[in-house]
Every structure is written in C-alpha cells, then in structure tokens.
Amino acid sequence: MSRILITSAIPYINGIKHLGNLVGSQLPADLFARYNRARGHEVMFICATDEHGTPAELAAAKAGKPVAEFCAEMHAVQAQIADGFRLSFDHFGRSSSPQNHKLTQHFAGRLKAAGLIEEVSEKQVYSNADGRFLPDRYIEGICPNCGYDKARGDQCENCTKQLDPTDLIEPRSAISGSTDLEVRETKHLYLRQSALKDELDKWIDTKTDWPVLTTSIAKKWLHDGDGLQDRGITRDLDWGVPVKDGENDWPGMEGKVFYVWFDAPIEYIAATKEWADKTGGDWERWWRTDKGADDVRYIQFMGKDNVPFHTLSFPATIKGSGEPWKLVDYIKSFNYLNYDGGQFSTSQGRGIFQDQALEILPADYWRWWLLSHAPESNDSEFTWENFQAGVNKDLADVLGNFVSRITKFCRSKFGEAVPEAGDYGSAELALIAELETRIQAYVAQMEAMEVRKAATELRAIWVAGNEYLQSAAPWSTFKEDEAKAAAQVRLGLNLVRLYAVLSAPFIPDASAKMLSAMNTLDTDWPDDVSAALSALSGGHEFAVPDVLFAKISDEDRESWQDRFAGTRD
C-alpha cells in the first residue's frame, strides 16, 4: 500500500462549468482516485473553487451581490454538481478560505526572505467610472492596425496583433463603456521566476515520462525569447488574499491582494488543511516531506491551459520557499473537448453545461462517454450521434444487457439464488485465463493513466462475458445437463460482481447497483480471477436489477441536439 495525493485543477468560481472542464481535469482525477482506493492505496483527492480575481467581482456585481456572498453561493452550486457527477473529493475547498489566506501570505513572506520578490512600479489604466484598475483585456478600443472597433487591450481579435492598452484609439472600459480612463502609477510584487529558471529547467528535464503536452509547454516558457519571465503576483483589487509578509504588514502594499494564480495552487495545500481542520486528520503528512510526505506520490490533473502555472509558477513558489514542501511527481494534462465543430465556451454559453447534462441523463452516461473519449493525444470532439451510439452500445447493449440476460435466465431456471450444482470446466478455465490477461492490461493502462485505453480494455472485459455466454449457451445446456448449466450460470453471476468491481472507477452508480443486485459487499480487487469468480457460491441469494442503462432514443437525441444547438439562456 502506498499513499497517493491527487489534485484536480481548481475550477473558477464564475458560473457553471461545461463538460470540457469536467473531462479535462476533475473526471480523470476522480477515475484515478477511485481506482487507487480500490487497489487499497491511501488516497487524498483534493479539489476546490478558485474564487479570486476580476471576473468574480464583475459576476457578483452583475448578480447584485457582495462578492463573498456570490462566491459562497456558487461554491455550493459547484459542490452539488460535483456530487452529482460522483466526484469523490476528500475535500472540495475554497481558495478564499482563511487557511489559504494564511498559507499564501506565508509563502509570500518566505519568498521575500529568500530575495525572490521584487517590487516594481508600473503604469496601469485606471477607470474612474468603474473605480478600479483595468486588466488589459478589459479595455476596448479601435485597433490601430486594422481599425476593428472592439480590439482588446492585450490583442486585437480581428487581426491578432498584440497590443498595449495605450495603443488603442478611443479606449474605453469593457466593463462600463466609460472613456474616463487615466494611466496611474501603481506598485506591484513580482515573483523572480527568472532566478529559478535553471533549477526549474533541470527539474523538468528529469520528467521524461510526463506527457509531451506537459513538458513542451514548460520548455517553451523556459526557453522562449529571454527565457522564463518574472511574474506579477499582486493586483489592485478588493477581493482576494491581502498582501502580507507572513504575519506582518507589507509596507507600501496596503489595499492590494495577491493575484489568483499565486494563491490558487497554494489552495491545494490549504484545502488539505481545511480537510484536516474539519476531520482532525493530519495534512502535513501529505505535504511536508519532513513530516512523512516523502513517500507520497503526488499527481496533478489539468487542462493544457493550466500547464504553465503547474510546471513553473507553483514549483517556483514551492522551491523558492526553501521549505520541505512536496513537489508534484506527475502532471497529467489534457487537450480540449470540442462541441459540434467548435469550442465549448463558458463565456459564450456554447455547448452543454454540467447542470444541464445531469438534468437529462445520469452521471454514469457522461462519465463513461467522456472518459472513453478523453482528449489525451489531441483535441476531441463531442457530437450527439457519437454520444448516443457509444453510450447505447457500450453501456446498454454490452454491459447492461449482459447483466440483464444472465440474471433473468437464472431467475427463470433456478430462481433468484446462485445455483450450486456442477463444476467449472475447460470453457470456464479458458475464460478465467483470458480475463487474467485482460485485467492485467486494464491495470497497466490505469496505472499509466491512459484513460481511453483503459476504457477500451474494460469494454473488452465486458464483451468477454457475452462471448462466454454465447458459446456456453446455458439455455441449451440446461435441456441436457442441468448441473453443467448451473455452473455456467454461477460463473455468469460472478462475472456481474467482477464487472461491478472493475467498472466502479468509471461508472460508480451502475457498479453500486450491480453489487446491490448481487447482494454483496465484497468489492475486493480480483488479483486472483479464479477466486474472484467463486466469490458468490451456491445458494447465495440475489435480485434481478432494473435495467441498468436505458437507451438514448433518436427522439431524445434530436430534442437535445435542438436544445443545445445555440447558446445558453
């Protein structure tokens, strides 16, 4: 048994996330957490909401609520949705927690003491009407290059030219439209990532087993142009972690907060402390290598947009602190899931949102399809036809129907108890041998976090049950040799339990239903397949379950296609 720390990239608080967010981090992380628990490892699975920053303030203002209240409500909504998808976090924290405030300030203090913080005076655009400094992309105006009138302060979307806000003609606030803007001097803290460049570079070089997607993004940032740049870690906002030097005030930084990308990853640690404060557990044995975390394996899951922060900024924070914090061992990153030929988009309301998905179908349908199509090597594509076909075939026909046919056949010939006559013969031994090979392959893919390949192996394991039933044909055997048919059915019923155990990381609800129907609490991993297929012995009572997976009809598919064709609201 080993200890495994798993974190999923923390979703931003601003609104309900779409399915792309789910498949890019939380869902595969949950798959891996459930798998490792099933293998008997001690797992700490952490996620949280990322609550600070300008968009949260604006969304709260739009909703007419104080930002703290807005975030608390949205956190509850996201927690409920996560629960709906059966995400098995040990703790779902909040980056606005007091624990994170304290820890973020602590790290800042350590980095300052190590000489890794620089104070920089810079000029930024201030909007008098909005009463705030504006991030570059919240300033709009006419592009000096192409004349497009909705160019943003960081880039013109029309001609893709990189811009400075001061380049814009007739600049205005994207928030209020006000043109009452001025350039003000303001002081900010920069994390001197450049001073840690060589150390980070060497560290990344040792990670030869990481996905190319992860290391190539890190390398790009390390080597592009002048190399890794220092990064501003503070903002002129009200909502966030107040800038402090550990416990002490930071002269000259009054009224400023840390930038979300400084405090958000620290929340992984703080959320574990939130968990500890709630449960009385020990968080330091997961995070402090001087307090037991040296034998922890730490794995992060995230979409590709988050890679620079996790490969560079956060490690810079950890390393720069000079304290023995646990560093990530493996970063599993994902590409994007597209929706019918374009991107899912939270801001544009395009695609299927998590709450809507749960309204129309149970979690397992989404979990199975999304995981078996996880965008690992490339961006992948959601289409309703694909979704319908995949779910109907894999879940309803292959797995669901298998459970249905064996339990119903047994009920009609032997009643609702495992028949005890007969012994397993050569056909059964052959199946056991095949399953041993396939389960080994499944385990190998799960250990390697090859999500799609693991799904393929699992499906092949389900198919093996149908193949066996077809060739054993207990409905024929029964007419000549009742004892032989009994043994065949007994094996089939044991397969249901085996499938429940193996499939639980992907489809936990169906797995629970299968176990419940088989009237067993035995969820031991089938290290010994032969023994596992004798777990339910003669006389053990069971119940024929309801249909595990109803099929998606063409009418359903078409109506959902229509409903989700446009944008939300």
Next chain:
RNA sequence: GGGCCUGUAGCUCAAUUGGUUAGAGCAGAGCGCUCAUAACGCUUUGGUUGCGGGUUCAAGUCCUGCCGGGCCUACCA
C-alpha cells in the same frame, strides 16, 4: 509573426517509438443464436496513412517543402 501539437477506413481512435501483409470499436453486409434492453456471437466489405520530394535494407513513424486543423504566446483564469 513565433513555438508546440496534429492530419491514418464513412465516424471515433490504435500501431510495442524505424521492422512481416497498417489494427480495434461504431456504422454497412452476410450468417448464427433465442437467455436478454430487436439485445448477443461469428464472418465480412472499407485505407496510395493530407500532398510532393528525400534518408534507409526497411518510413504511418525520421528529414524537407507545400496544404489543412488545433492550442499557447506570460494582465482571462
């Protein structure tokens, strides 16, 4: 503009990292079965691996040039 990823059967994806005749699932066709959610099983039709050059005994894989798709580009998070 720069960097990275990518293009394989109608669709979604593989291919042990340069090694026999490029494989699966779905969809299509045929046969079988009747326990089952008209479900299952078996067989089978589909590919000049985007296009052109090159290296090599050997290229889907490496190099190069085109063409297409995607992401990132540091103040969205």
